Amino acid sequence: MVDLSVDIAGVKLKNPVTTASGTFASGKEYADFVDLNKLGAITVKGVSITPWQGNPPPRIAETYGGLLNSVGLQNPGVEAFIKEDLPFLKQFDTKIIVNICGHTEEEYAEAAQRLSTEAVDLLELNISCPNLKKGGIAFGQNPKMAHAVVREVKKYAKQPLIVKLSPNVTDITEIAKAAEDAGADALSLINTILGMQIDINRRRPVLYNVTGGLSGPAVKPVAVRMVYQTARCVKIPIIGMGGICSGGDAVEFLLAGATAVAVGSANFANPNATTDVLNGICEYMQKNSIAKLSDIKLA
Amino acid sequence: MKKLVNAQILKNAPLTRDIYELIFKSEYLAETAKAGQFAGIYLESESKLLPRPFGFCQTDAKAGTVRIVYRVVGGGTKILSQYPEGKTLRVLGPCGNGFTYSAQKRVVIIGGGMGTPPLLKLAQDIKKANSNAEINVFSGFQNAQQVILKSDFEKTGAKVYISTDDGSQGYMGNVISLIKNVLRHNPDGGSALPQSPEIIFACGPKVMLKAVSGYADETATPAQVSMEERMGCGVGACICCVTKTNDGNGEAYKKVCAHGPVFSSKEVVWNG
Numbered sequence: 001m002v003d004l005s006v007d008i009a010g011v012k013l014k015n016p017v018t019t020a021s022g023t024f025a026s027g028k029e030y031a032d033f034v035d036l037n038k039l040g041a042i043t044v045k046g047v048s049i050t051p052w053q054g055n056p057p058p059r060i061a062e063t064y065g066g067l068l069n070s071v072g073l074q075n076p077g078v079e080a081f082i083k084e085d086l087p088f089l090k091q092f093d094t095k096i097i098v099n100i101c102g103h104t105e106e107e108y109a110e111a112a113q114r115l116s117t118e119a120v121d122l123l124e125l126n127i128s129c130p131n132l133k134k135g136g137i138a139f140g141q142n143p144k145m146a147h148a149v150v151r152e153v154k155k156y157a158k159q160p161l162i163v164k165l166s167p168n169v170t171d172i173t174e175i176a177k178a179a180e181d182a183g184a185d186a187l188s189l190i191n192t193i194l195g196m197q198i199d200i201n202r203r204r205p206v207l208y209n210v211t212g213g214l215s216g217p218a219v220k221p222v223a224v225r226m227v228y229q230t231a232r233c234v235k236i237p238i239i240g241m242g243g244i245c246s247g248g249d250a251v252e253f254l255l256a257g258a259t260a261v262a263v264g265s266a267n268f269a270n271p272n273a274t275t276d277v278l279n280g281i282c283e284y285m286q287k288n289s290i291a292k293l294s295d296i297k298l299a
Numbered sequence: 300m301k302k303l304v305n306a307q308i309l310k311n312a313p314l315t316r317d318i319y320e321l322i323f324k325s326e327y328l329a330e331t332a333k334a335g336q337f338a339g340i341y342l343e344s345e346s347k348l349l350p351r352p353f354g355f356c357q358t359d360a361k362a363g364t365v366r367i368v369y370r371v372v373g374g375g376t377k378i379l380s381q382y383p384e385g386k387t388l389r390v391l392g393p394c395g396n397g398f399t400y401s402a403q404k405r406v407v408i409i410g411g412g413m414g415t416p417p418l419l420k421l422a423q424d425i426k427k428a429n430s431n432a433e434i435n436v437f438s439g440f441q442n443a444q445q446v447i448l449k450s451d452f453e454k455t456g457a458k459v460y461i462s463t464d465d466g467s468q469g470y471m472g473n474v475i476s477l478i479k480n481v482l483r484h485n486p487d488g489g490s491a492l493p494q495s496p497e498i499i500f501a502c503g504p505k506v507m508l509k510a511v512s513g514y515a516d517e518t519a520t521p522a523q524v525s526m527e528e529r530m531g532c533g534v535g536a537c538i539c540c541v542t543k544t545n546d547g548n549g550e551a552y553k554k555v556c557a558h559g560p561v562f563s564s565k566e567v568v569w570n571g
């Protein structure tokens with residue numbers, strides 16, 4: 001038996017596989033396919049202090065080896081999440097990571113505060129959504145703003161705080177260091193890369209929102225590079241994501257310096273993706289006689 | 300419960316120039332699929348990751364087979380059209396909610412283009428549930444080459460009226476004016492369309508569904524419409540394929556793949 005457990009800011013995950021926020025809803029939608037007890041953690045869709053309506057459709061466009069989305073963080077608000085989704089998640093033997101979004105520092109802080117008394121294991125601060133007019137990514141593109149929002153949220157958060165970084169920056173390590181400095185307990189990256197697709201017959205952008213976030217296998221090399229760079233300049237653990245479809249993909253992120261990994265768009269192409277990734281990591285370890293996950297290191 | 304099944308292709312051949320009939324083996328889907336629900340077909344392509352949604356056109360629980368009728372419109376359906384018999388497909392389903400039929404006698408079914416296939420299963424299931432049901436099918440297409448499934452519908456005992464945009468077959472014009480025309484003239488001299496259907500079921504382009512909704516309101520007939528939107532996961536997780544609705548508690552985007560694809564015409568915000 002291989003030891004797959006990992007520690008993220010004092011929270012022990014039985015294995016390094018979680019879900020990427022927004023691609024797995026709150027788990028229910030995939031429970032027909034995946035034994036949720038098998039996952040290290042479930043990271044849920046972003047929640048905000050009040051309900052958000054999201055952007056008009058079309059919200060999705062398929063691209064070569066990936067997809068663009070412009071959902072705009074539609075969610076029923078933190079109260080509805082606590083009432084309707086949390087009880088479902090609590091039935092399973094897995095850790096719960098709640099992704100929070102906001103337009104302002106106060107909104108992020110209020111959501112964190114509201115969740116502080118709930119049975120949630122970790123919070124993930126989404127300062128990197130490219131689909132909002134206000135807030136979201138702005139916090140993730142400016143080290144000072146990132147620092148300030150993390151500081152503010154840390155005042156109210158009772159659970160360890162993961163800060164989710166945007167790849168839409170010149171130097172991701174600047175933002176990573178600012179977040180660590182402000183008290184982030186872990187980092188997750190990458191969020192989607194801003195992109196666009198045009199329908200040449202209609203001569204119009206495919207997405208109503210014009211631009212959207214690119215995800216899926218197409219972004220993996222960018223994500224691996226960013227995890228590698230970030231891991232070399234912070235001490236806090238990293239949850240790596242971006243295009244992970246197989247055990248081999250996950251191992252690549254672990255080698256780049258991630259402590260855990262998240263499976264996102266791959267769920268859309270294969271509802272069993274999370275399980276397949278986990279099994280693939282085990283096989284890799286067995287094949288290479290690696291007993292402990294933390295022994296997966298670059299040569 | 301939705302499942303991911305491996306389904307062997309029994310037939311995949313053109314019905315018309317660009318419209319194909321796909322028959323695959325899946326006992327599970329053949330037994331569980333309801334009319335109006337859909338299957339997500341994955342393409343074994345590294346570049347095209349998302350499942351393609353197709354309504355169940357016909358299912359045979361005894362033979363364990365499923366029939367899909369699809370039109371080649373883009374890269375994914377092109378790849379699908381090239382799959383040979385014997386190949387195994389990964390299929391997700393049954394997805395979505397499906398139509399709700401509750402023993403109404405006078406039924407009107409309205410289809411537009413590639414919205415027609417799922418309505419065949421509906422007509423068949425209605426006849427199974429209630430052999431006394433009188434079904435009138437109004438089906439609109441661009442031209443005679445695009446007309447599909449007419450005899451399949453007739454086999455259920457339904458009366459079928461066809462319209463084409465260019466008049467190359469049946470009535471020239473759209474389905475709504477066809478319905479209004481049939482109501483007035485009863486052109487075939489057969490049994491007159493009941494003045495007041497008890498229920499309308501429709502599937503087709505949004506502009507057509509909007510007109511159906513208007514017609515349903517004018518005639519105070521309940522209508523169920525099957526909506527189409529660009530889809531991601533097909534299971535309700537990604538919240539991409541939304542349509543604006545108002546169920547009385549204010550406007551909200553609902554998921555076509557999970558809350559729908561079938562909605563009450565009254566619930567859809569048509570200008571949203």
Ligand SMILES: Cc1cc2nc3c(=O)[nH]c(=O)nc-3n(C[C@H](O)[C@H](O)[C@H](O)COP(=O)(O)OP(=O)(O)OC[C@H]3O[C@@H](n4cnc5c(N)ncnc54)[C@H](O)[C@@H]3O)c2cc1C
Pocket residue numbers: 061062337349350351352353354355368369370371372373374375376377413416417526527528529530560
């Ligand atoms: C509930 C439902 C039932 C459907 N049933 C049928 C059917 O029975 N027969 C049939 O011929 N077609 C049906 N369609 C439409 C069918 O899904 C699209 O024509 C098909 O996905 C096009 O794929 P493509 O790769 O060839 O096109 P591309 O344009 O290359 O596809 C690119 C992406 O856009 C998506 N897409 C493109 N057109 C549509 C569309 N009209 N609706 C939703 N997503 C789209 C594709 O799934 C893919 O992810 C249905 C759609 C829905 C939502």
Ligand SMILES: Cc1cc2nc3c(=O)[nH]c(=O)nc-3n(C[C@H](O)[C@H](O)[C@H](O)COP(=O)(O)O)c2cc1C
Pocket residue numbers: 020021022023045046069071073099126129164190191192214215216217219241242243244262263264265266537538539
């Ligand atoms: C449809 C969709 C919705 C998403 N919603 C969120 C979200 O609510 N919060 C968030 O932090 N990231 C969100 N993301 C980003 C993913 O969590 C992930 O960072 C990104 O997709 C890269 O991983 P992937 O290539 O494995 O999908 C979303 C991505 C997609 C495709």
